[in-house]
Amino acid sequence: MKNINPTKTISWKYLKNHLKEMKKITINDLFKIDKNRFKNFSINFENIILFDYSKNFINKKTLHYLINLAKETKCIDAIHSMFYGKKINITEKQAVLHTALRYNRNYDNYFLKNQEIYNNIDKILKKIENISNNIILEKWKGYTNKKIKNIVNIGIGGSHLGPLMITKSLQSYKNKLNLFFLSNIDSNKLINIINKIKPEESLFIIASKTFSTQETISNALSIKKWFIKNINTTFNKNIFSKHFIAVTNNINAAINFGIDEKNILPLLSEIGGRFSLWSSIGLVISLSIGFNNFKKLLQGANKMDHHFFSTPINTNIPIIMALISIWYNNFWNTETEAIIPYCDNMCFLPLYLQQLNMESNGKSIDRNGNKIKYQTSSIIWGDVGTNGQHSFFQMLHQGTKLIPCDFIATAISDNKNYKDHHTKLIANYIAQTKALAFGNxxxxxxxxxxxxxxxxxxxxxxxxxxxxxxxxxxxxxxYYEHKIFIQGVILNIFSFDQWGVELGKKIANFLVKNIDRNIQNLTQYDCSSQGLINFYKSFN
Incomplete structure (x- = not known):
């Protein structure tokens, strides 16, 4: 990728001047000027997704400047570099291969010219399929020969949020297996789960790329201890293998934990956690909705991959979305974006996109190693409609902050017997975008x-x-993944590392050792940290 400071481009300067012009025009004015505005500023993707961006502070000139910004910052070259497996994750010296996970086997020309990687992906998919089918069809039995009823996914971050969001969103495709997600190290969550399950009917998936994440391994060790204590027979490796699976890049650590090697699903090192739901991390998704539906999830992503790779910038949905976001965050100084899904099953989508965006692009050093003086990631937040309408929408409508929103809805409901509910839901979905744009x-x-x-x-x-x-x-x-990637390209940052997350982990691991020591005053800390530690120790 080219390391180009976006503020030094001609397009950025044009956009700064153009902003003065656009601040004199309202959204209402834009619709009056252009009677075909919806047609000119919307994209219907195969009649599956309609993307309407007409209710924005943009006209054809804005779009022209934004598209030129994408061209000046060499976005197309960057797209090719990612899909062709170049090592664009420079700080970790790796390629970025989440798009390879969903490659379409019907295409003769794959993006990567590395058959070994595709062979490894095929092996992993086959393993996901076999495990899923055996458990769903009740061929996989627990140690008492009872069928598996409960699946507990133990992970955090990308090993948790992606599968949680997908399985909840596809609730109507869910089979009879009960799903539980254990991520938080707070013991209340652990107790809440183990009080609802029996060890002989449960399968535990330990999902951790490094198999060293403090929260995940602590929860896994507690689950293992609980399991051994509550089985009605002498514990042995054969019993353990019927109930524990690992998804990791650290095979040896999983084996040392006690996981049978045949129950370990590899996770490619080139797959970032927040982009990993398409990988073996998606085992819990496949268990929930069946492997055939998991494949359809991959196929949908692949279709958008091809749109993103081959469609010109002016009709490329992820690129247009990225440009609009940069336009608001860096020129209108909005700093925040709200995600509002009008579908209760998609309640975890804002949280998932929060991690995807803010962990990827929450950076302050550019690819040249310079301190950044412009805005990078927006603050991502949101909630489902219509709940949000009776909460924070008051500020959206009458507050002093300008907050761009993504409103997401489905035209066809999962529940045909409650069509009147869905009609009212969609009426609210459309009404809110109309009210925000045109007021009263x-x-x-x-x-x-x-x-x-x-x-x-x-x-x-x-x-x-x-x-x-x-x-x-x-x-x-x-297409949200690709939007975030393009934002990082244009903003000249590395989107595929997360060193800020790593720092907090290191400090926490150091603190755990010292808090457990019987020392009243840990003088190596700042006075605030020391005061907090002393307060905790006074009760423990």
């Missing part, structure tokens, strides 16, 4: 009651899925 000035006099006045002029994107399916969800998640 056309039907309401502010002179009569200033406090009820909504001025509108608040931007949003509308993302309308035909229906939530494994395939369409794969499309959606893939």
């Amino acid at each position: 000035l056309d039907t309401f006099s502010c002179k009569e009651n200033l406090y009820q006045c909504c001025f509108g002029n608040k931007p949003s994107n509308s993302i309308f899925l035909k229906k939530i399916t494994p395939y369409s969800l794969g499309l959606l998640i893939s």
Whole structure:
């Protein structure tokens, strides 16, 4: 990738001047000027996803400058570098291969010219398929010969959020297996799960790339201890192998933990945690919705990969989304974006995208090693509609902050017997984007009651899925991934490391050892940390 400071480009300078012009125009004005605005500023992707970006502070000139910014920062070259397996994760000296996980075997020309990687991926997929089918079809039995009823996924970060979000979003595809997700090191979560399950009916998946993450291994050790204590027979390796699986890049550590080697699913080192749901981390997804549906999830992502790779910038959904986000964050100084899914099953999507975006692009050093003086990642947050309407939407409509939003909905409901509910849901979905954009000035006099006045002029994107399916969800998640990648390319940062996360882990591991020591005053710490430690120790 080229290391180009975006603020030094001609397009950036044009955009700064263009901003003055756009601040004099309202969204309402833009619709009056262009009667075909919806047609000109929306993309219908195969009648599966409609992306409407017409309710934004952009016109054809804005789009022209933004597209030139993408060209000046060599976005297409960067896309090719990622798909062709170049080592674009420079700080960790690795390629970025999550797109390879969902390659389409019907294409003759693969992006990577490395058959060994594809062979490894095929082996992993076959293992996911075999495990999933054996458990779902009740061929895999527990140590008492009872069928497996409960799946407990033990992981954190990308090993947790991706599978949690997907399995919840695809709730209508879920089979009879009970899913539990153990991520937080807070023992309340652990106790809540073990009180609901029996060891002889449960399968535990320990998902950790390094097999050393403090939260995951602590939870795994506690689960192992609980399991051994609560089985009604003498513990042995054969019993353990019927109930424990590991997903990791550290095979030896998993074996030392006691995992049978045949129960270990490899995780490629080139797959970042937050991009890993397509990998062996997705075993829990396959167990929940079946392997065939897991494949459809991969196929949907692959379809968006090809759109992203081959579509010109002016109709490329992830690139357009990335450019709009940069336009607001760096020129309008919005600093934040809200994700509002009008689908209760997608309640974890804002949380998932929060990690995907902020862990990738929350950086302050550019690819040249310089301190950054412009904005990188937006603050990502949100909640499901219509819940948010009775919460933070008041600030969206009448507050002092400008907050761009992504509104996401599905045209077809999973529940045909409650069509009236879905009609009302979609009415609210459309109404909120309309109210934010246009306010109530056309039907309401502010002179009569200033406090009820909504001025509108608040931007949003509308993302309308035909229906939530494994395939369409794969499309959606893939294009958010690519949006975030392009933002990182343009903003001249490395999106695939997370050294800030690592620092907190190191300090926590050091503190654990010292807190357990019987020393009243740990003078090597700052006075605040020392005070907090002393307060904790006074009760323990």
